[in-house]
Amino acid sequence: MLAIATKMWYNSVTSNGIAGGESAFWKGSNAMANRMILNETSYFGAGVITEIVNEANKRGFKKILVVTDPDLLEFGVTVKVTALLDAAGIDYEVFSNVKANPTVFCVKAGLEAFRDSEADSIIAVGGGSAMDTAKAIGIISSNPEFSDVVSLEGVADTKNPSVPIIAVPTTAGTAAEVTINYVITDEKNKRKFVCVDPHDIPVVAVVDSDMMTTMPKGLTASTGMDALTHAIEGYTTLAAWELTDTLHLKAIEIIGRSLRAAVANDPKGREDMALGQYVAGMGFSNVGLGVVHGMAHPLGAFYDTPHGIANAVLLPYVMEYNAEFTGDKFRHIAEAMGVDTSGMDEAAYRKAAVDAVRQLSKDVGIPEKLHEIGVKEEDLPALAESAFADVCTGGNPRPCTVESILEIYKKAF
Numbered sequence: 420m421l422a423i424a425t426k427m428w429y430n431s432v433t434s435n436g437i438a439g440g441e442s443a444f445w446k447g448s449n450a451m452a453n454r455m456i457l458n459e460t461s462y463f464g465a466g467v468i469t470e471i472v473n474e475a476n477k478r479g480f481k482k483i484l485v486v487t488d489p490d491l492l493e494f495g496v497t498v499k500v501t502a503l504l505d506a507a508g509i510d511y512e513v514f515s516n517v518k519a520n521p522t523v524f525c526v527k528a529g530l531e532a533f534r535d536s537e538a539d540s541i542i543a544v545g546g547g548s549a550m551d552t553a554k555a556i557g558i559i560s561s562n563p564e565f566s567d568v569v570s571l572e573g574v575a576d577t578k579n580p581s582v583p584i585i586a587v588p589t590t591a592g593t594a595a596e597v598t599i600n601y602v603i604t605d606e607k608n609k610r611k612f613v614c615v616d617p618h619d620i621p622v623v624a625v626v627d628s629d630m631m632t633t634m635p636k637g638l639t640a641s642t643g644m645d646a647l648t649h650a651i652e653g654y655t656t657l658a659a660w661e662l663t664d665t666l667h668l669k670a671i672e673i674i675g676r677s678l679r680a681a682v683a684n685d686p687k688g689r690e691d692m693a694l695g696q697y698v699a700g701m702g703f704s705n706v707g708l709g710v711v712h713g714m715a716h717p718l719g720a721f722y723d724t725p726h727g728i729a730n731a732v733l734l735p736y737v738m739e740y741n742a743e744f745t746g747d748k749f750r751h752i753a754e755a756m757g758v759d760t761s762g763m764d765e766a767a768y769r770k771a772a773v774d775a776v777r778q779l780s781k782d783v784g785i786p787e788k789l790h791e792i793g794v795k796e797e798d799l800p801a802l803a804e805s806a807f808a809d810v811c812t813g814g815n816p817r818p819c820t821v822e823s824i825l826e827i828y829k830k831a832f
């Protein structure tokens with residue numbers, strides 16, 4: 420009988436100090452199974468938050484903790500969901516102390532709120548930060564042996580599924596509503612760590628573009644570029660396979676054609692971006708990412724750089740570094756971005772893919788260099804060490820060393 424091993428995205432550093440290598444992605448025995456984990460149910464389109472009440476009732480939720488952040492309360496975004504709960508007479512409490520790039524401290528505070536509220540379920544309303552905090556709260560509530568939070572890093576051996584989460588994204592970027600990952604900042608050690616755990620996936624995702632219309636231009640642009648980074652890194656990551664390739668290429672196409680319109684707050688652009696980022700999440704959650712994310716995470720930990728901006732600045736530089744290790748995939752990326760590649764040789768279509776990404780980034784107002792977003796030159800060696808150790812780096816198509824990562828940081832500086 421064929422032994423089945425589960426394909427995991429998990430970094431390993433080999434004895435010669437190189438991050439990556441296909442063998443690092445297998446967990447268990449010696450054969451491979453491509454695996455897909457998705458939400459039980461998901462809803463798409465402007466106005467679909469009304470489905471939350473049906474889902475909460477159908478699932479027998481008695482009391483809900485709504486996990487969100489203070490800005491979303493202030494901008495009247497969270498209230499769109501709580502008003503539905505009020506009208507339906509569903510009992511809930513709100514925890515709104517989520518900060519961007521959520522910390523261990525923030526998760527512990529949320530955990531306490533969850534216990535005090537005696538809720539049996541969570542609705543996360545927010546961007547990646549609120550959804551990731553909700554996942555950590557949900558996982559630790561069901562697996563209290565991980566109450567220190569930091570021991571959840573990587574692939575944690577949790578035994579029980581998270582308390583049920585309905586995830587309602589308010590940014591079009593992270594796709595945390597459909598991923599099996601969450602990212603927490605260890606403020607004491609100045610590092611962001613990624614947790615990969617199928618037990619954390621929200622049971623329901625409610626992807627409603629009306630929840631995203633209050634995003635300012637800069638946030639729409641940076642979170643959208645995060646989604647494009649997911650699609651491109653997911654398409655070229657070592658564990659990619661045909662099904663996820665299909666999802667990632669479609670995501671690149673949708674994001675490539677709709678991000679500019681979303682930044683202009685066009686409703687169709689918003690709706691398309693909401694879908695595009697989710698499609699990217701369906702893919703990358705199941706195969707992993709690459710060194711753009713590996714290098715973006717330390718920027719979040721060192722300078723609290725918004726995640727999307729860090730990725731957006733780094734993406735073209737990493738694409739140049741990876742180009743020779745991607746076969747003809749950059750031709751398909753260029754085409755999905757709307758470039759006619761007929762007659763182009765390998766060098767030409769690779770350059771065309773990078774140029775198309777640079778142009779989109781420029782059009783939506785993303786800076787080109789790391790020094791423009793507050794990165795300090797003297798920190799680059801420490802950032803490179805941290806990026807090398809990141810869970811995402813092992814999935815990069817071209818092997819990385821601390822030195823090669825430092826070179827990319829320098830080019831992008």
Ligand SMILES: NC(=O)c1ccc[n+]([C@@H]2O[C@H](COP(=O)([O-])OP(=O)(O)OC[C@H]3O[C@@H](n4cnc5c(N)ncnc54)[C@H](O)[C@@H]3O)[C@@H](O)[C@H]2O)c1
Binds near residue numbers: 490600
């Ligand atoms: N779980 C995953 O798979 C995954 C994937 C990628 C990134 N992440 C993580 O997600 C976090 C980033 O999430 P994000 O980029 O969605 O941003 P975020 O959740 O950190 O939010 C950033 C800011 O935008 C505001 N905001 C959000 N929605 C808004 C709206 N509709 N209108 C007005 N303001 C709004 C928030 O209040 C906050 O101040 C990072 O910590 C990153 O590492 C997680």
Ligand SMILES: [Fe+2]
Binds near residue numbers: 726
């Ligand atoms: Fe991301």
